[in-house]
Amino acid sequence: MGYYIVKRVGQGIVTLWLVTLGVFALLRLTGDPLSFLLPPDATKEDREYMIAAYGLNKPLWQQYLVFNKNLMAGRFGESLRFNSRDALEVFLSRLPATLQLTCTAMVLSLVFGVVLGVLSAIHPDTLFDRVGKALAILGQSMPVFWVGILLILLFTVYLGWLPSAGGIERLGLKGLILPSVTLGWLFVAAHMRIVRSSMLDALDADYIKMVRAKGMPRRIVIWKHALKNAAIPIFTLFAVNFAQLISGAVVTETIFAWPGVGRLLVDSIFVRDYTVVQAVVFFSAAFIVVINIVVDVTYAWLDPRIRIAG
C-alpha cells in the first residue's frame, strides 16, 4: 500500500511538471513573453524590472530554472488587473465560489443519478426506464452552455422564478440553483447510466439471491446490499468526471456571471493578464492531480486487486 501511494504521488508530480513545462514553453515560444506579462503601456523601468525578475536576458535553460524557483516559492507574479495583487492570492479569493458551485452540482447529480439509476434498474424496459434513457441521451448531447441558456429562458424569462446572474453573496442560495443544475445535468445522465447497468449486474449476483432467499425485505436488498456494490463504478469514473466538471465550470461560470475560478480565467485571458492565467491553469491541474491521487488510493484501499496489479 505504501509503495502504491508513493508511486501515485510520483506520477502526480510528473504530471504537474509537464504542465509547468507546457506553460513555460508556450509563453516563451509564442513570441516575446514580455508582451504577455506586461500591459501594453508598460514603462521602460517596468520592462527592465520584469526582465530581471524572470531572468529573460539569460539563456533559455537558466530562465527555466528561475521559472521553477519562482514556482516552488508560489510566486507566479503580480496580477495586472487586480492592483498588482499576487496571482496566487487572486486565485484563492475566487476558489470558494467555484467549490460551492462544483460541489453542489456533484451532490445534485449523485443524488438524482443514483436514485433514477436504481429505479430504472429495478423496473427495466418500462416506460420509466425508457424516459430515463431518453433523458440520459439528451443530457449527454446537450452542450452545457445551451442547457444554461435554456434554463434562463424558462425560469428567468418566462416564469420569473429564479435570478440568472450573480453569485452567492449577492443572491443567496437562490442564485445557486440554476448554475448548479446546469453543471450537474451532464453528470446526472452519466451517473444514471452507470448505476443502472451495474445495478442490473448486482441484482443478478448470487449474494443478492442469497439475501433475498433469507427473506430480507426487497427495499433493503435493493438500496443497501445491491446499491453498495453497484456504486463502485461511480468512484472509478469520478476522477475522469472531475476534469470534466472543471471544464464545465468554466462555461457555467461565464453564463451565470458566477465569480469563480473559471470566469477569472476567461476574463484574465481577455485582458491579457497572463500571470493569473498561469496560476489558474497550474492550480486547477494540481487540484485535479490531488483529487485523482486521493480517489485512486481510496479505491486501492477498498479493492486489493488494484494495489497488486499496480
Place this chain on the structure above:
Amino acid sequence: MIRSGADSPTLVLQQSPRPGVMVVLWRVCSVLRGAPLFSLAFLTLAIGGAVLAPRVAPYDPIQNNPLATLSPPSWQYLMGTDHLGRDILSRVIYGARISLTVGFLAVFVSGVAGTVIAMVSGVVKGWVDTVLMRLTDAFLSLPYLMVAVTVVSLLGPSLVNVILVIGLLRWMTYARTIRGEVLRLTETDFVRLAHVAGTTRVGIIQRHILPNIVNTLLVLSTLDVASAVITEASLSFLGLGVPRPLPSWGTMLSESQTYVFTAWWMPVFPGVTITLLVMSINFTGDWLRDRLDPTRRQL
C-alpha cells in the same frame, strides 16, 4: 423490353455476375438493419447542408440587415434574425460547415497522434511504453478546456489553431484503447508467426496490426467527433474559438445571451441543431460499434 426475349440467353449470361436492383436494395437494407435511420438522415442532412451551404442557404450568413434586426421566425426568415439582422437559418447552415470541419479534422489529428503513440507503445514495449503511458495519464488529468482556452488565446484564435488544439488535447483515448488492442494482437499466433518468418516491426504493424484495429479506430473516432463538435462550440462560446464573423454555433449561442429576454429564437435554433447533430453522431457511433464488434454482431 418486349424484343429482349429473342436474345435473352446472351443477356442472362452477361448480366449474371451483376446483382439485380432488388438484390442491391436487399443488401443495402440488410446493412442498415437496426440502423438509427433518423440519425443517419440527420447526419446526411447536416453534411449535405455543410457542403452545399452557398447553394441552400437562403441569405448571406454574415451580411447585416439593419431593417430586419431581431425579427421572429416567419416565412421570410424561417428561424428569425439576430441582433444584426442576419438570417439565423443561413448562419446555422454555414455553422454546420465550421462544426463538421473542426469535428472531423480535430478527430483526424487526435486519431493519428493517438494511434502512432499506441503503436510505438504496444510494439516497442519496455521503458518507451512506460514513458508514453505516463504521458497519456498526465494529459488525461489536465483541466483540458482551461488549457484549450489558454493555448488558443496564446496562439491566436483561428480555424487551424482550434483544430490543432482540440486534436492535440484529445488523443489519449485512442492511445489507451488502441495500445490495449495492439498488446492483445502482438500475443496472437499470426503475429508471432510473422515475427518468426522474419517480418520487420514496421511490416507487422502495416500488414497485421493496422488492419485489425481499423474497426476500433472507426468507432472511437465517430464518437469523438461529437465531443470535438461540443468543444469547438464551447471555445467559440467563450469567445476563444473560430473568430467572428464566421457563424460558429457556439458564437451564435454566446451572442444570443444578451437578447435572451426578447428573442427566444436566437438561442433555441442553433442549440437544437447542435444537440441533434451530437445525438445523431452518438447513435451512429453506437450502431457502428454493435455492427463492427464481432462478439456483438448478429447478422
